[in-house]
Amino acid sequence: MEAIRSLRVVRKSAVKARMQAFNQIRSLMDTAPFALREKLRGLSTAVLIETLARSRPAGELADPAYAVKAALRRLARRYFCCLAGPRIGWEVLRARRGYFGYGMV
Numbered sequence: 001m002e003a004i005r006s007l008r009v010v011r012k013s014a015v016k017a018r019m020q021a022f023n024q025i026r027s028l029m030d031t032a033p034f035a036l037r038e039k040l041r042g043l044s045t046a047v048l049i050e051t052l053a054r055s056r057p058a059g060e061l062a063d064p065a066y067a068v069k070a071a072l073r074r075l076a077r078r079y080f081c082c083l084a085g086p087r088i089g090w091e092v093l094r095a096r097r098g099y100f101g102y103g104m105v
Contacts, residue, residue, distance in 0.1 A: 014082045014083075015082075017078070017082045018079055018082035018083065021075050021076075021078045021079040021082060022045070022049075022079055024075050025048070025049075025052065025072060025075045025076065025079070028068060028071055028072055028075070029072070031068075032065075032068045032072075033064065033065045033068065035065075036065060036068065036069065040052075048076075049076045049079050049080065050076075051076075052072045052073055052075070052076035053073065053076035053077050053079075053080055055069060055072070055073050055076075056073075057069035057070050057073060
């Protein structure tokens with residue numbers, strides 16, 4: 001039982017971190033240069049995150065547009081990293097349900 005509680009704590013914190021990363025992405029998009037905002041506006045969450053994570057911004061950090069693009073890319077990759085926590089947690093919980101008599105999912 002203690003193992004399950006520990007895994008639920010990890011899952012809960014991963015979900016919170018993922019939402020925090022997404023909220024930061026939305027906030028940064030609000031203050032991004034107009035051209036970048038227009039390019040990303042209207043994309044679904046999954047497409048937005050994938051687009052940002054795969055982007056390869058080029059330029060210098062002194063350029064505000066480059067700095068925003070680089071920050072958005074890093075936040076999108078953090079979002080992807082946080083997806084592993086919830087998946088791992090649920091896989092373990094599903095496996096343990098049979099042990100506790102709830103049946104396998």
